Structure formats: C-alpha cells, structure tokens
Amino acid sequence: MGCSSSVPDRNTGRVGGLNPENGGLNDARNLRVKLVLLGDSGVGKSCIVLRFVRGQFDPTSKVTVGASFLSQTIALQDSTTVKFEIWDTAGQERYAALAPLYYRGAAVAVVVYDITSPETFNKAQFWVKELQKHGSPDIVMALVGNKADLHEKREVPFQDGVDFAEKNGMFFIETSAKTADNINQLFEELAKRLPRPSPS
Numbered sequence: 512m513g514c515s516s517s518v519p520d521r522n523t524g525r526v527g528g529l530n531p532e533n534g535g536l537n538d539a540r541n542l543r544v545k546l547v548l549l550g551d552s553g554v555g556k557s558c559i560v561l562r563f564v565r566g567q568f569d570p571t572s573k574v575t576v577g578a579s580f581l582s583q584t585i586a587l588q589d590s591t592t593v594k595f596e597i598w599d600t601a602g603q604e605r606y607a608a609l610a611p612l613y614y615r616g617a618a619v620a621v622v623v624y625d626i627t628s629p630e631t632f633n634k635a636q637f638w639v640k641e642l643q644k645h646g647s648p649d650i651v652m653a654l655v656g657n658k659a660d661l662h663e664k665r666e667v668p669f670q671d672g673v674d675f676a677e678k679n680g681m682f683f684i685e686t687s688a689k690t691a692d693n694i695n696q697l698f699e700e701l702a703k704r705l706p707r708p709s710p711s
C-alpha cells in the first residue's frame with residue numbers, strides 16, 4: 512500500500528518558537544506558503560511528504576480517505592523561516608483530473624514521477640503544462656524523479672528530467688522517500704526560490 516500522510520498534524524516543526532503564528536500574513540522573514548503535490552498515483556507523493564514532515568517511511572500504511580494537510584517549517588541560512596502548508600491528495604488523482612481548486616493559490620507545486628516508469632514522466636509533463644496554464648503566474652515548480660533508490664529498474668534517464676525542467680524553468684531533483692535521499696534538499700531549494708515580499 513501507499514504512504515498515508517492523512518494523519519493529524521502534530522506540529523513537529525523543527526524550529527519551534529521561531530515562527531509564531533502570524534495570522535496568515537507573510538513578512539519578509541517568515542513566509543507561509545501553500546504547497547501542492549501533483550503526479551500519478553503511486554509515484555510516492557505521500558511518502559515524500561511523510562519523510563519530510565515526520566522523518567518516516569512506512570510502506571505498509573493504508574491510504575486514508577479525505578484530504579490531508581500537513582505543515583512543516585524550515586529555517587534558512589539567512590534566518591528567515593518558511594512554513595510549508597502541504598496539500599496532499601487522498602488518491603483522487605487515480606479517478607479524475609484533479610480540480611484546479613486543489614492547486615489554486617499554491618505558491619509551490621511539486622510535480623512527481625517515478626524514475627522506473629516512463630508513463631509517470633509523461634503525466635508529470637502534462638501536469639507542468641496544466642500548471643503553466645491554470646496555476647498562479649509566479650508559482651515555483653519543482654520536477655521530482657522519485658524512487659531513485661531503484662536505480663537498477665530505472666527507465667527515465669536523469670538527463671531527460673534535467674532537460675524538461677530546464678526548458679520549463681523548473682528546479683529538478685531526484686529523490687528517494689525510502690532512503691531519505693535529497694528529500695530535505697528538495698524543500699530547502701524550494702524555500703530559497705520563493706519570491707520574497709519586499710520589506711515595507
């Protein structure tokens with residue numbers, strides 16, 4: 512079964528105290544952003560979230576019904592913090608096109624494929640086009656080739672990911688939610704790329 516991140520947020524923020532609730536307002540030092548994950552069912556979206564937020568990988572956990580919402584705050588070198596409010600699907604991507612409602616207002620989109628599956632890479636390209644048409648104009652996007660630990664079963668060359676991402680002005684990284692490889696790096700890089708509100 513897949514990873515389920517549909518569990519209550521226990522607020523495991525790694526920088527507790529540094530990012531007091533600010534009523535949804537962003538200031539120059541403490542950003543709060545909506546992040547959505549897109550990609551075929553089974554590519555490891557929920558596992559990536561679970562690894563990032565809880566430091567866990569649980570291949571046996573069951574998919575729970577309902578939308579799931581988790582948050583995680585990270586601190587950057589320049590002592591700014593970014594609180595990611597992460598929207599994961601509860602498997603709806605399996606049945607129909609995801610409602611634009613899901614990614615409306617998202618500042619960050621993480622488009623995931625599985626490096627062992629060319630079909631999922633095609634679907635990832637579809638999602639990128641979709642976000643370019645209907646997403647926020649200044650959305651920060653990452654293309655993620657997950658399951659990098661399965662290198663002996665690789666069917667999508669690393670360079671294909673690099674090329675597509677470059678053409679579309681996205682950040683590209685290969686990750687493994689299983690081994691934790693590049694998971695924190697993914698979110699740190701996204702945090703760094705966010706447009707900063709200008710100090711007033």
Ligand SMILES: Nc1nc2c(ncn2[C@@H]2O[C@H](COP(=O)(O)OP(=O)(O)O)[C@@H](O)[C@H]2O)c(=O)[nH]1
Pocket residue numbers: 512513514515550551552553554555556557558559569570571657658659660661686687688689690
């Ligand atoms: N080997 C490997 N398996 C993974 C990885 N990430 C997820 N999986 C497995 O892929 C399946 C689908 O994961 P899930 O997170 O539920 O995918 P989702 O449908 O995109 O949310 C599960 O069986 C996971 O155990 C990974 O990095 N490496």
Ligand SMILES: [Mg+2]
Pocket residue numbers: 513514556557558599600601602
């Ligand atoms: Mg999932």
